[in-house]
Amino acid sequence: xxxxxxxxxxxxxxxxxxxxxxxxxxxxxxxxxxxxxxxxxxxxxxxxxxxxxxxxxxxxxxxxxxxxxxxxxxxxxxxxxxxxxxxxxxxxxxxxxxxxxxxxxxxxxxxxxxxxxxxxxxxxxxxxxxxxxxxxxxxxxxxxxxxxxxxxxxxxxxxxxxxxxxxxxxxxxxxxxxxxxxxxxxxxxxxxxxxxxxxxxxxxxxxxxxxxxxxxxxxxxxxxxxxxxxxxxxxxxxxxxxxxxxxxxxxxxxxxxxxxxxxxxxxxxxxxxxxxxxxxxxxxxxxxxxxxxxxxxxxxxxxxxxxxxxxxxxxxxxxxxxxxxxxxxxxxxxxxxxxxxxxxxxxxxxxxxxxxxxxxxxxxxxxxxxxxxxxxxxxxxxxxxxxxxxxxxxxxxxxxxxxxxxxxxxxxxxxxxxxxxxxxxxxxxxxxxxxxxxxxxxxxxxxxxxxxxxxxxxxxxxxxxxxx
RNA sequence: GACCCCAUCGUCUAGCCAGGUCCAGGACACCACCCUUUCAAGGUGGCGACGCGGGUUCAAAUCCCGCUGGGGUCACCA
Numbered sequence: 001x002x003x004x005x006x007x008x009x010x011x012x013x014x015x016x017x018x019x020x021x022x023x024x025x026x027x028x029x030x031x032x033x034x035x036x037x038x039x040x041x042x043x044x045x046x047x048x049x050x051x052x053x054x055x056x057x058x059x060x061x062x063x064x065x066x067x068x069x070x071x072x073x074x075x076x077x078x079x080x081x082x083x084x085x086x087x088x089x090x091x092x093x094x095x096x097x098x099x100x101x102x103x104x105x106x107x108x109x110x111x112x113x114x115x116x117x118x119x120x121x122x123x124x125x126x127x128x129x130x131x132x133x134x135x136x137x138x139x140x141x142x143x144x145x146x147x148x149x150x151x152x153x154x155x156x157x158x159x160x161x162x163x164x165x166x167x168x169x170x171x172x173x174x175x176x177x178x179x180x181x182x183x184x185x186x187x188x189x190x191x192x193x194x195x196x197x198x199x200x201x202x203x204x205x206x207x208x209x210x211x212x213x214x215x216x217x218x219x220x221x222x223x224x225x226x227x228x229x230x231x232x233x234x235x236x237x238x239x240x241x242x243x244x245x246x247x248x249x250x251x252x253x254x255x256x257x258x259x260x261x262x263x264x265x266x267x268x269x270x271x272x273x274x275x276x277x278x279x280x281x282x283x284x285x286x287x288x289x290x291x292x293x294x295x296x297x298x299x300x301x302x303x304x305x306x307x308x309x310x311x312x313x314x315x316x317x318x319x320x321x322x323x324x325x326x327x328x329x330x331x332x333x334x335x336x337x338x339x340x341x342x343x344x345x346x347x348x349x350x351x352x353x354x355x356x357x358x359x360x361x362x363x364x365x366x367x368x369x370x371x372x373x374x375x376x377x378x379x380x381x382x383x384x385x386x387x388x389x390x391x392x393x394x395x396x397x398x399x400x401x402x403x404x405x406x407x408x409x410x411x412x413x414x415x416x417x418x419x420x421x422x423x424x425x426x427x428x429x430x431x432x433x434x435x436x437x438x439x440x441x442x443x444x445x446x447x448x449x450x451x452x453x454x455x456x457x458x459x460x461x462x463x464x465x466x467x468x
Numbered sequence: 469g470a471c472c473c474c475a476u477c478g479u480c481u482a483g484c485c486a487g488g489u490c491c492a493g494g495a496c497a498c499c500a501c502c503c504u505u506u507c508a509a510g511g512u513g514g515c516g517a518c519g520c521g522g523g524u525u526c527a528a529a530u531c532c533c534g535c536u537g538g539g540g541u542c543a544c545c546a
Binding site for chain 1: 469470471472473474475478479480481482493494495496497504505506507508509510538539540541542543544545546
């Protein structure tokens with residue numbers, strides 16, 4: 001039987017980083033085994049589900065390039081099928097009506113806590129005659145869970161996990177309004193969708209036991225489970241927003257590349273020997289559930305940044321340019337014309353190793369497209385002393401006669417210039433950098449000059465007087 | 469609180485299942501040096517961990533028990 005995995009988010013918000021990793025693992029496992037990767041939207045909570053959230057999840061997956069197979073399944077649309085299965089269990093005596101009021105349930109909860117039990121519902125309607133039902137109360141349908149013995153699940157990540165059956169109460173299958181609960185819906189959908197491997201967050205591990213019983217009662221073969229550890233914040237606690245529990249589109253907007261995020265998320269809790277930089281092709285080839293770690297991992301922006309820097313360095317120039325131009329237009333408040341794009345293209349080799357995010361790349365690239373006089377950083381402004389201005393004046397005169405504007409020729413000319421005036425190269429190079437780039441840090445000076453071109457360099461030098 | 473899970477450098481992890489080759493390897497971060505007009509990138513080196521206590525064994529990061537610490541779950545949410 002071929003493998004079918006699924007990603008089943010509830011559309012109550014964006015696709016957050018933990019969900020993205022769950023999706024990635026499901027996708028990878030399906031691709032690795034040559035199986036199917038299905039997508040199901042668990043929108044049975046009508047109050048909290050929104051169409052905007054569905055869009056956010058789909059676009060997040062698309063941005064991450066995690067393509068799913070077949071149509072998206074909307075769980076709520078299958079509610080009737082789920083209810084039908086509940087009714088089947090009812091006639092088979094495997095489920096029953098419960099007429100408890102919320103108050104009664106609350107009282108039971110209180111008592112269970114006080115007694116240190118986790119069995120919350122005491123099953124009081126389990127064997128009670130429905131004739132005793134209080135009038136006017138719409139009942140819920142509860143599942144008759146096994147009360148003795150224990151249940152063992154051979155989790156593909158966690159290993160064998162056993163829970164005593166008396167720890168689980170009779171869960172609600174159908175609400176009083178007749179709508180199915182999540183527990184019922186997942187089981188029916190996973191079965192109907194032929195899901196063979198349920199790969200999901202650790203937080204579902206305890207659910208797996210109750211679901212396992214449901215499969216059993218329905219006479220179905222339960223899928224294999226793989227509960228992957230959750231992602232924690234840098235402090236070891238639950239991932240919060242300021243830790244990075246953001247939607248994937250936030251990562252896109254911060255200037256991360258999808259392949260970098262994929263690589264990072266993959267290595268967070270999974271490994272293949274000492275491999276760090278892992279292409280998607282390799283990931284598909286190598287990925288397996290047995291190499292998924294059991295402990296929770298902490299989210300670390302430093303490592304993500306480093307990985308992103310690597311992928312920026314190795315990205316194709318054309319693609320980078322496409323990503324960069326909109327950012328620069330926002331930065332500069334003006335469109336990037338063809339000449340600008342050509343200049344950026346020439347500048348890219350010097351820019352790439354100096355940025356870990358596209359935002360930083362745009363920041364660093366902006367000076368190439370500005371008109372003089374450039375805004376100076378404080379450090380750059382300090383470089384423009386009366387003495388260095390004098391050097392730059394003379395340099396401008398020297399350079400105005402310079403025809404060969406190649407990197408090598410410029411370097412030679414600059415070195416000669418410094419030698420002739422008996423100053424260090426840096427004494428003229430740094431002020432020149434300030435005037436040319438507005439900053440004290442930039443790509444190599446001669447490269448900058450060559451990219452900028454003769455006319456632009458001279459123009460920026462001529463604007464020297466504009467800086468006070 | 470009850471139940472379940474987890475535990476190697478600051479962080480991500482290799483090693484653990486089939487004990488010795490591990491005075492524990494890689495990556496990020498940090499520090500130093502090299503390269504160098506600046507900042508990066510790159511190169512070289514450094515700092516840095518088997519949570520604690522008991523066993524088992526000739527030998528334990530690796531197996532067993534306890535403790536401690538962390539996490540998850542306990543809804544007519546998913």
